[in-house]
Amino acid sequence: MTKIDTSSPEQVPPTPSQTVGPFYGYALPFRGGEDIAPLGHPDTITVHGYVTDGAGNPLPDALVELWAPRPDGTVPRTDGSIRRDPATGGCLGRNGVEFTGWGRIQTDADGHWYARTLRPGARGQSAPYLSVCVFARGLLHHLFTRIYLPGDEAALAADPLLSRVGDRRDTLIAGAEGRGTYRFDIRLQGEGETVFLEYQ
Secondary structure: OOOOOOOOHHHOOOOOOOOOOOOOOOOOOOOOOOEOOOOOOOOEEEEEEEEEOOOOOEOOOOEEEEEOOOOOOOOOOOOOOOOEOOOOOOEOOOOOOOOOOEEEEEOOOOOEEEEEEEOOOOOOOOOOEEEEEEEOOOOOOOEEEEEEOOOOHHHHHHOHHHHHOHHHHHHHEOEEEEOOEEEOOEEOOOOOOOOOEOOO
């Protein structure tokens, strides 16, 4: 056995390099996380998009979390919305009737994600929005942003946050694709970077 004198920096071997984590793909994703609204609800909308890095490459192992109020602006308080059913692996709070307002979606191999939810109602002085949290490899701290939905231009114009971000406001407003479908891409850095928020 070779003894190493750790009191001498010249004799201490370097720490092996590692891929930058943390790694979220093992325990955090769960089946059905994209179904925030009860299945078959007549007012369901679909929000989808891509998570990309600074070079525009897709991130196949990112997680997107969404939180949203009900259409009347109230916050859901459904119990068990993130508690797993040990038998099925599904989510106990998703009983097909109640709106949990929360979902967690893993991107696919192309960096694509989607969620089925209800259109959020306005709260306070803000235009209606979905709160977003992004987890991805290489991000030591998750990122927060918002998804505003088009349709009420007066509310968007009066929103305090959108008025503060100037010409970058378009990175927070989803594009309408028709039939209740909206596209919202999340660019982590570089040209067209999504506006991210810091809460204190």
